Amino acid sequence: DCPGKEGTGARKRNLTLLRNKLYLGQRRRTEPVVESTTTTGDHGNLRRSQSDRTEYSQKLQEKMAPQAVSSTPATPPQENEEEEVSRRMMAKRVKIIEELLQTEKGYISDLDLCIKEVIQPLREKQIARLDVDGLFSNIELVHQLSAKLLSLLEEATTDVEPPMQIIGEVFLQIKGPLEDTYKIYCYHHDDAHTMLEYYEKDEELKQHLRECVQSLK
Numbered sequence: 105d106c107p108g109k110e111g112t113g114a115r116k117r118n119l120t121l122l123r124n125k126l127y128l129g130q131r132r133r134t135e136p137v138v139e140s141t142t143t144t145g146d147h148g149n150l151r152r153s154q155s156d157r158t159e160y161s162q163k164l165q166e167k168m169a170p171q172a173v174s175s176t177p178a179t180p181p182q183e184n185e186e187e188e189v190s191r192r193m194m195a196k197r198v199k200i201i202e203e204l205l206q207t208e209k210g211y212i213s214d215l216d217l218c219i220k221e222v223i224q225p226l227r228e229k230q231i232a233r234l235d236v237d238g239l240f241s242n243i244e245l246v247h248q249l250s251a252k253l254l255s256l257l258e259e260a261t262t263d264v265e266p267p268m269q270i271i272g273e274v275f276l277q278i279k280g281p282l283e284d285t286y287k288i289y290c291y292h293h294d295d296a297h298t299m300l301e302y303y304e305k306d307e308e309l310k311q312h313l314r315e316c317v318q319s320l321k
Contacts, residue, residue: 198266205261208254215247222316234309239299241292242285249285253278 223243226236256274275282303309 194266201261201271205257212250212254217320219244219247221319225316239296241296242288245285246289249281
């Protein structure tokens with residue numbers, strides 16, 4: 105109620121103080137309170153806004169990031185991908201070699217049965233009209249060569265780590281004998297097939313062959 109300029113100035117100061125008090129009161133009600141202990145040991149409530157905490161969190165992460173990288177260096181994605189491809193290729197190679205060995209073992213087993221249950225019994229019968237060597241060509245030599253191939257393959261793979269198994273060298277080593285042996289077998293194959301058709305028309309010879317086949321079964 106003070107008249108004049110002094111009264112007007114006093115009212116302005118009072119309004120300013122009132123606004124400041126209202127602002128501080130509103131801020132106390134809305135801002136979060138974080139309890140902390142000061143370095144001097146005094147306990148108190150430190151008021152921190154959400155933006156302050158966010159900034160603190162970001163700075164903390166920035167400080168921690170270099171330490172994490174130095175302690176556990178990350179492997180480049182390209183290197184991981186190359187290692188995975190190499191691992192899959194090696195696993196596939198191991199399976200192929202295993203299949204090769206099993207196939208060769210099965211083939212030799214079939215040749216064993218053919219020689220023991222068919223060729224040898226027919227030779228022992230000494231049938232004049234039956235050309236055993238012409239019918240089976242050099243199959244016994246094929247058996248010997250296959251057994252040699254299997255032996256070399258087993259030698260190259262037994263107790264040898266997969267990356268050190270050199271299979272190509274085995275085939276290069278036996279390449280010449282393989283060509284020579286199968287060249288003879290393939291050359292006489294058509295003649296042997298024609299001969300077998302002729303023998304099947306003869307009931308007596310057909311019966312001898314049938315007995316051998318039954319023995320195989």
